[in-house]
Amino acid sequence: MKKSLGAVAVAAAVALSLSACSGSSSEEAAKGEISYWLWDANQLPAYQQCAEDFTKANPDITVKITQRGWDDYWSTLTNGFVGGTAPDVFTNHLGRYGELAENKQLLPIDDAVEKDNVDLAGYNEGLADLWVGQDGKRYGLPKDWDTIGLFYNKAMLAGAGITEDQMKDLTWNPQDGGSYEKVIAHLTVDKSGKRGDEPGFDKNNVEVYGLGLNGGGDSSGQTEWSYLTNTTGWSHTDKNPWGTQYNYDDPKFQASMDWFAGLADKGYMPKLETTVGAAMADTFAAGKSAINAHGSWMIGQYTGYKGIEVGIAPTPVGPEGERASMFNGLADSIWAGTEKKDAAIKWVEYLASAGCQDVVASKAVVFPALKTSSDKAAEAFKAKGVDVTAFTEHVKNKTTFLYPITDNTAKVKGIMEPAMDAVVSGKAPASSLTQANEQVNALFK
Amino acid sequence: MTTLAKHSRSASPASASSPKPQGSHRRFGDLKIALLFIAPAMIGFIVFYVVPTIRGLYLSFTEYSILGEPEWIGLDNYTAIAKDPLFWNSLAVTGQYVFINIIVQTALALGLALLMHKVAKSTLIRGALLLPWMMSNVIAALLWFWMLDYQIGVVNQFIEWAGLPRVAFFGSEEWAIPTQALINTWRHMGYTALLIFAGMQAIPGHLYEVAKLDGASPFQTFRKITIPLLRPVLVLVLVVTVIGSFQVFDTVSVTTGGGPVNATRVIQYYIYQRAFTESDFGYGSAIAVILFLILALVAFIQMKFLKGNESDLD
Numbered sequence: 001m002k003k004s005l006g007a008v009a010v011a012a013a014v015a016l017s018l019s020a021c022s023g024s025s026s027e028e029a030a031k032g033e034i035s036y037w038l039w040d041a042n043q044l045p046a047y048q049q050c051a052e053d054f055t056k057a058n059p060d061i062t063v064k065i066t067q068r069g070w071d072d073y074w075s076t077l078t079n080g081f082v083g084g085t086a087p088d089v090f091t092n093h094l095g096r097y098g099e100l101a102e103n104k105q106l107l108p109i110d111d112a113v114e115k116d117n118v119d120l121a122g123y124n125e126g127l128a129d130l131w132v133g134q135d136g137k138r139y140g141l142p143k144d145w146d147t148i149g150l151f152y153n154k155a156m157l158a159g160a161g162i163t164e165d166q167m168k169d170l171t172w173n174p175q176d177g178g179s180y181e182k183v184i185a186h187l188t189v190d191k192s193g194k195r196g197d198e199p200g201f202d203k204n205n206v207e208v209y210g211l212g213l214n215g216g217g218d219s220s221g222q223t224e225w226s227y228l229t230n231t232t233g234w235s236h237t238d239k240n241p242w243g244t245q246y247n248y249d250d251p252k253f254q255a256s257m258d259w260f261a262g263l264a265d266k267g268y269m270p271k272l273e274t275t276v277g278a279a280m281a282d283t284f285a286a287g288k289s290a291i292n293a294h295g296s297w298m299i300g301q302y303t304g305y306k307g308i309e310v311g312i313a314p315t316p317v318g319p320e321g322e323r324a325s326m327f328n329g330l331a332d333s334i335w336a337g338t339e340k341k342d343a344a345i346k347w348v349e350y351l352a353s354a355g356c357q358d359v360v361a362s363k364a365v366v367f368p369a370l371k372t373s374s375d376k377a378a379e380a381f382k383a384k385g386v387d388v389t390a391f392t393e394h395v396k397n398k399t400t401f402l403y404p405i406t407d408n409t410a411k412v413k414g415i416m417e418p419a420m421d422a423v424v425s426g427k428a429p430a431s432s433l434t435q436a437n438e439q440v441n442a443l444f445k
Numbered sequence: 446m447t448t449l450a451k452h453s454r455s456a457s458p459a460s461a462s463s464p465k466p467q468g469s470h471r472r473f474g475d476l477k478i479a480l481l482f483i484a485p486a487m488i489g490f491i492v493f494y495v496v497p498t499i500r501g502l503y504l505s506f507t508e509y510s511i512l513g514e515p516e517w518i519g520l521d522n523y524t525a526i527a528k529d530p531l532f533w534n535s536l537a538v539t540g541q542y543v544f545i546n547i548i549v550q551t552a553l554a555l556g557l558a559l560l561m562h563k564v565a566k567s568t569l570i571r572g573a574l575l576l577p578w579m580m581s582n583v584i585a586a587l588l589w590f591w592m593l594d595y596q597i598g599v600v601n602q603f604i605e606w607a608g609l610p611r612v613a614f615f616g617s618e619e620w621a622i623p624t625q626a627l628i629n630t631w632r633h634m635g636y637t638a639l640l641i642f643a644g645m646q647a648i649p650g651h652l653y654e655v656a657k658l659d660g661a662s663p664f665q666t667f668r669k670i671t672i673p674l675l676r677p678v679l680v681l682v683l684v685v686t687v688i689g690s691f692q693v694f695d696t697v698s699v700t701t702g703g704g705p706v707n708a709t710r711v712i713q714y715y716i717y718q719r720a721f722t723e724s725d726f727g728y729g730s731a732i733a734v735i736l737f738l739i740l741a742l743v744a745f746i747q748m749k750f751l752k753g754n755e756s757d758l759d
Contacts, residue, residue, distance in 0.1 A: 075721055078511065103513060277597075278595075427706065
């Protein structure tokens with residue numbers, strides 16, 4: 001047994017060296033089965049379709065798609081990098097790729113992008129540049145993007161006498177909350193039917209909250225508070241991408257956070273402790289909140305609830321006269337350890353092309369990265385009866401800011417999560433974030 | 446677990462019929478056969494316990510992000526841990542968890558064991574007590590997570606009907622640890638009761654008859670006969686449950702994930718967070734080594750001072 005195995009190994013080695021000489025190894029890397037991972041189950045059917053179309057055009061290559069929930073996704077991926085079983089191609093996140101690139105787990109694709117003339121200008125502005133690492137190399141091609149909007153319960157609005165046009169012109173500031181707070185207060189109703197802005201409102205027995213709460217928001221506050229804090233001219237880091245200094249100690253930011261935490265204290269927003277468990281969208285569906293600030297990737301879920309009419313308004317205009325929304329984008333990256341390099345590049349380029357992104361657009365689940373496909377997605381949403389201008393407007397009017405891309409993102413989150421929880425739950429004032437900020441910035445020294 | 450099973454078995458009446466020790470000339474005669482039988486367990490023990498423990502010990506002196514190579518940094522991790530408020534917090538939180546879990550669980554298990562011993566002789570009822578233990582930890586945690594949910598949980602619905610304010614069982618800092626300690630109490634007490642029950646069966650019946658003749662009350666019998674004779678089993682149960690309790694992880698992981706703020710950031714969860722979430726395997730390993738030392742010390746103290754290796758029956 002041992003002997004025969006050895007013989008096989010020798011034969012294989014000879015074959016390998018021969019093939020290396022004859023240069024046929026690149027052919028080996030350009031066909032066969034490649035593996036592809038993603039985390040969003042809602043998008044699986046669209047990509048399954050892309051994989052079939054891709055194999056039709058490239059009969060040598062098949063794509064095996066694996067979907068894993070967000071929580072398992074990253075730990076399984078890390079194990080795969082170490083154990084050598086990582087997928088050839090996988091969906092990558094801005095909050096993670098810096099670390100992966102630094103640890104040489106990602107394949108730079110500059111040469112291929114140049115050789116195959118991928119039109120980087122075809123993507124929505126800024127999306128392609130996000131995937132150029134600190135070393136100046138490109139580590140992915142953009143697949144989709146998301147922004148933040150306000151989902152509201154139409155019946156509750158009508159009951160409160162608030163028009164949908166009013167929702168489109170909301171203003172906000174950290175001092176008195178502007179018309180945004182007025183609307184939230186008016187939509188809040190206590191158990192005896194008194195509204196949040198009426199005398200005798202009982203903040204300890206609230207039936208419907210004006211604004212839903214997802215959580216403390218940890219380091220990014222993507223859907224929780226960044227659409228407010230970043231209208232004041234504040235930004236998470238000194239520069240983005242690849243900032244080396246976080247700004248949670250800025251008084252402007254802390255004033256915004258104090259206002260935000262104050263909503264719960266006033267009874268207009270659920271207390272943080274009551275949000276552990278059931279998802280914010282589900283409590284909205286159960287009629288416990290009138291407005292939920294959430295990401296565009298949730299459109300399908302919010303509009304899918306039976307018996308609830310949902311509208312979507314843009315986030316409020318801030319003190320500097322502009323709206324703001326975090327702009328996050330995903331991309332497909334190639335694992336540095338892949339044995340099917342050429343096939344993987346082909347697949348990534350296909351995923352980033354109109355061929356696949358139009359398929360994704362037609363399913364009306366997310367906004368693809370290509371401008372033309374984004375428009376098609378908006379139309380597909382429209383055909384379903386959903387007006388998504390609240391999300392696309394941000395991109396059109398350039399009122400977006402990027403997800404903070406830095407090193408040490410996992411550690412920053414580890415520090416900021418409890419710190420933000422303490423502030424949002426009212427256990428600590430926002431000034432306590434100064435100390436957390438010192439801890440965060442010490443990571444970059 | 447193996448030691449426990451072995452112990453309760455040797456404490457059972459069946460041990461009276463165990464074969465007498467063989468003569469010394471045959472002491473090594475069965476060695477080969479014995480090794481053969483030990484080998485499967487031994488290999489597993491070495492591969493899955495000894496090697497990882499030694500590697501963990503080594504890693505605790507390094508800086509290691511799993512994707513690079515470990516880099517030797519001596520005692521740096523340990524000095525950083527000594528100054529890490531989250532580490533001390535995790536010790537306090539874990540301590541609170543163990544305290545609630547062990548006290549309630551042991552008391553209830555003792556009561557259940559007494560009931561099994563004296564009242565509930567039906568196998569069906571005895572078996573039913575074990576049901577929660579047969580559920581996986583994650584399922585049990587998720588089940589209670591939903592039942593105790595603030596907004597849509599059935600328990601809070603009952604609380605509201607009773608005219609009381611809803612309770613954020615997992616969301617409030619005061620409740621989060623007691624809630625989880627009691628969930629795991631619910632899951633483990635049947636099993637713990639079974640172990641104690643086995644110990645009770647090993648107490649010779651004639652002692653109770655004598656006590657009855659002497660006119661001892663049930664409480665006196667329990668205090669003067671059952672408890673002292675049960676001591677070795679109780680100590681073992683305590684050692685095993687305390688160690689298990691210190692290692693609480695899955696319940697926290699699937700429910701609160703360390704929050705709210707740091708209220709449930711138990712030591713095992715903190716190790717996981719540092720190592721697997723923040724890719725700081727050296728630091729995580731160092732905390733794991735400290736936990737190992739703590740557990741060894743706790744087990745030693747329990748065995749030493751509760752005289753767990755001596756029986757009053759001899």
